[in-house]
Amino acid sequence: MxxxxxxxxxxxxxxxxxxxxxxxxxxxxxxxxxxxxxxxxxxxxxxxxxxxxxxxxxxxxxxxxxxxxxxxxxxxxxxxxxxxxxxxxxxxxxxxxxxxxxxxxxxxxxxxxxxxxxxxMTMALTEPSAKYEAKAVQLEAHHDGDDYVLSGTKLFVNDANVADKMIVAGRTAKGHHPPEEGVTLFLIDRTAPGVSVHLLKTIAGDKQCEVTFDKVKVSRDDVLGRVGHGWEIVKKVMELAALAKSAEMQGGAQQVLEMTIQYGKDRVQFDRPIGSFQAIQHYMADMSIDVDSARVSLHKAAWMLSEGIPCRKEISVIKGWLSEAYRRVTAQSHQIHAAIAFTKDHDLELYFRRAKAAELYFGDADFHREIVAQELGM
Amino acid sequence: MDFRFTPDEEQFLKEVQAFLDEVLPPDWLGVDPDGHNEQADEDLHQFDLEIRRKLAARGWLGLQWPKQYGGQEAPMMKRFILEQELIYRGAPYWAISAALMTGDMILQFGTEVQRQEFLPRIARGEMQWCIGMSEPNAGSDLANLQLKATEDGDSYVLNGQKTWQTGAYYADWVILYARTDPNVKKHKGITTFLVDLKSPGVSMRRIPQITGHPAFCEVFYDNVRVPKTNVLGALNGGWGVALFGVATEKSFGYWLINSGRRDLQMLIKYCKETRDVDGRLLCQDPLIRSRLAQLAIELDVGRNLGMRLNWMATRGMPIVATACQLRPLGGSILQRLSHIGVQTLGLYGQLDEHSEWVRLRGRMKYLYLASVAMTIEGGTNEASRNTVASVGLGLPRG
The missing domain is CATH 1.10.540.10 (Acyl-CoA dehydrogenase/oxidase, N-terminal domain)
Known part of the structure; x- marks a missing residue:
């Protein structure tokens, strides 16, 4: 070890x-x-x-x-x-x-x-149902000679406003199949005729978009992977994305913890640094438990992935944990910083907003608890 | 980065697992990681002695100690592996560990005579030790202890009382902290003694706990003579010994987590096999699924931090803060686990283990009561958080 x-x-x-x-x-x-x-x-x-x-x-x-x-x-x-x-x-x-x-x-x-x-680049996956599930992929992609024609709306597409190319999940087969079958991925230029992108305003100020496809023609050569088997790719990519997002969350949580400790040492009330008060110390100790236990769990999942060891559960453990822990840490930090930090002059509010948005990305805690339950054979 | 054990460690892990398959009954429910039922129930105590002899026969007690004192000079990680597996399977370990911890302290602070006298006996599984710290007015404020040791010729004479002493009833010896100098700062007048509990003047009273088990004892010392050769470490140097002891007791939070893994697996198995009134398996109830998965996440995250703790210890890195992070984490998870366990069993959750209607042999109800101690014993959650804040985060002392 x-x-x-x-x-x-x-x-x-x-x-x-x-x-x-x-x-x-x-x-x-x-x-x-x-x-x-x-x-x-x-x-x-x-x-x-x-x-x-x-x-x-x-x-x-x-x-x-x-x-x-x-x-x-x-x-x-x-x-x-x-x-x-x-x-x-x-x-x-x-x-x-x-x-x-x-x-x-x-x-x-x-x-x-x-x-x-x-x-x-980006991936256009989620739709107005706002779910990371196969059955949520409803965007129609039907055959037309050598091409496919895509029509429908994607929502919460990250960075589509600047993406040169997107991977778009469409439904090429409907009906009797289970929802995991019949999803196909297409490589589409943002500037392709029929594609339009509208920015959404979000809690974290990140760039998420509504992307509409109005009879967008895609050549067969621009199918990514096998026709009808796109969901297998999506599933894999969502795991990687959940892990990558967890890493970002970890860094944010770490920074918030460090800022808070520093503030506890610097801020004087009642003639002493507030970090000497036990109530504040215990908040911070709990924050450090959240952050430190997350970091080793994040690294374990990433290490397993790098070693080719199956780690679906470990990825969901860390995203499930951080989806709550990062939010908890930023909220606790606000309580410790008090009025100064919920102003726009302070950095902390940036993290508080990002923690909430990150919780929702690529599966929230409920979503990942469900995966953990499946992995435990429930 | 590599989270794997070495091939040698992996081999050892397999040996330990095979050993436990052999010595534990197939329907083994497990003992408490804090030794409470094992130190209160005669049958469990006998089983503890049996396991101890078998571990000693394998040379697994005092694994990392020098060979001249009965050890194997094995890497520290092997002791952690042994510890982790014993706790996970619910094998008796608390008393064994109390002896090993005492051995660690004797190795660190003891005289050559003390090392030769005690370490081989501990490694042979022949000695049960308990730890004499808490007193009625010295709980988290350990330095406030009042039990008095007065010099008299080549002995010290002990007078006073210890309390909440897990395992004292069955113990042969105690590692005892007593006041040798009342005229200096509280933590500078404490000395550590190795005391034979069969000495004249020692008496005790067992205290039944919330579970019904009398694992605690009040121990009274009435003019108990201890030879000076049984002072451990320097005169008035007991605080340093205590801090070392607390640091070696570092894994307790991790123990709780490993013990909780077994309980959660038991609960999940029950939910996979039991149907509700609609004929649906309990594990298909979204609420139950979510609660159990959350517990699994918490135990996993805690286990990862525990692995890091052990790895840090093998590298000689400072571990006190990390150990103190694991305490509140582990204890709190076990309390949630037992609460959810009882809740999942519904009305059955409250039944006594001897009821014909009992589910999971009353384990969840038992754990619900037993886990009250787990955020308190060996350092409360609050004391642990204080240490995390001061040692780990460098916050100013209050």
Missing amino acids: DLSLTEEQEMLWKSARDFLASKVPKTLVRQMEEDERGYVPELWKEMAELGWVGLPFPEQYGGGGFNFLDLVILLEEMGRACLPGPFISTVILGGMPVLEFGTEEQKKAILPKLCKGELI
């Missing part, structure tokens, strides 16, 4: 932390909440040059050949910094399914550009 980071991971962690601390001040984070694009293209380019965007992709496609655990360490720092932008969308929702399920042509066409920071 060795639960320490490797030297390379330590370096990645430190350089990510330094880079993000200097390049992503909270003024920028706030600015991006109001921004139509929600990210800074120059910064995206720099992150690609650092090898971050291509981190988990093989070198033959221009990537860094790192494993998922390495990516998790990077994502923790992104979460700590509240980095705005389409990182998870591009790398996890877009790049990963192409890498694992794409044809060689698709990989060659997409991944090198993606790694260079020249292609932003």
